[in-house]
Amino acid sequence: MRFIGLFASVLCLSACGNGASSVGLSTRMGSAVSGAGLPGQAVQRLETSNGITVERVRLSVRELELKREGHHDDDATEDDGGTSTDDHSEQKQRTGAFLIDLSGTALEGQVVRLRDVTVEPGLYDEIEFDIGKVSATEAGDNAALKELADLGASVVIDGHIDGAPFQFVSSLRVEQEREADFEVTAGDDQNVTINIDPSTWFTGEGGTRLDPRDEHNRSQLENNLHKSIDAFDDHDRNGGEDHDDDNGSHHDGKDD
Secondary structure: OEOOOEEOOOOOOOOOOOOOEEEEEEEEEOOOOOHHHOOOOOOOOOEOOOOEEEEEEEEEEEEEEEEEOOOOOOOOOOOOOEEEEOOOOOEEEEOOOEEEEEEHHHHOOOEEEEEEEEEOOEEEEEEEEEEOOOOHHHHOOOHHHHHHHHHOOOEEEEEEEOOEEEEEEEOOOEEEEEEEEEEEOOOOEEEEEEEEOOOOOOEOHHHOEOOOOOHHHHHHHHHHHHHOEEEEEOOOOOOOOOOOOOOOOOEEOOOO
């Protein structure tokens, strides 16, 4: 999946053809769980037992694609957003860059609806996202996204450790492809949820604490961040994957 961003941005997934429908884009901060296990769960707060709390999380998403069932060719012709078609008639519904900006109650484990995107009805079998730093040009007039661009960052985490404030800034690149299996019909209201699991961000081997202020911990922190992000079809918006197409696994791309 290629990740893109969330709040305060221009996402334009355009429909090709007639009978356009919508797919909701949502996010959730919390441990990955099955849909069956969600009702009645305790509210997750971003406070760990090792003295670290998280108060704000920002990620820049460069792109997110929903791929129609059929051929998948990496050499597809692409533009800034909307629908693209490759030489094998593969159709993709794509967004442009956007920002995920979570704080306050949005950190407590519930599914947060970001926006709706217009798509072509049909069968979809893959979600791709790309999380990475964007340029000031790509950020455009989105001041919040431009702030990350000016930092050269794709991820910014603000919080406290032992009562002292910290800010962890990273240019981490996360590219993932995730198998999915869902159908969008005219007038339907499907949903894709991006799940971010912070439970292991600051935990090293043997349960040791990773101080985000210590540059020696950067590699392990970024590895934990990379593994904490997933996306899946979540029609009922309960934070669990609707179809366990690949037994909950996802395919990581490269880090830059």
